[in-house]
Amino acid sequence: MTIVDGIVSPGSFLEPMRRSLHDAGHEVAYVVLRAPLSVCVARTRSRGPRSRTDPEIVERLWRDFAALGALESNLIEIGRRSPDDLADQVAKRFRDGSLTT
Numbered sequence: 869m870t871i872v873d874g875i876v877s878p879g880s881f882l883e884p885m886r887r888s889l890h891d892a893g894h895e896v897a898y899v900v901l902r903a904p905l906s907v908c909v910a911r912t913r914s915r916g917p918r919s920r921t922d923p924e925i926v927e928r929l930w931r932d933f934a935a936l937g938a939l940e941s942n943l944i945e946i947g948r949r950s951p952d953d954l955a956d957q958v959a960k961r962f963r964d965g966s967l968t969t
Contacts, residue, residue, distance in 0.1 A: 897967035
């Protein structure tokens with residue numbers, strides 16, 4: 869299994885990546901871990917002055933994942949979940965096939 873971790877926007881990057889992987893014979897699963905916007909902005913600010921991420925860019929990216937349409941079932945809201953709980957939830961959903969696209 870290979871995991872691609874990053875900002876794979878459903879509106880721009882997911883479909884070409886998914887199609888390419890499917891064409892190569894790979895099964896594809898997709899999950900969006902979404903934190904509240906305020907948490908995303910706070911995390912960016914906590915990185916200090918060396919962070920080159922503008923809060924406006926963070927908000928624009930966050931909005932790319934705000935309305936997932938047909939991919940809404942691939943969403944896991946982070947909320948106050950622990951990293952271990954999130955990892956368990958992703959693994960469970962991967963095993964049951966509910967993240968497959």
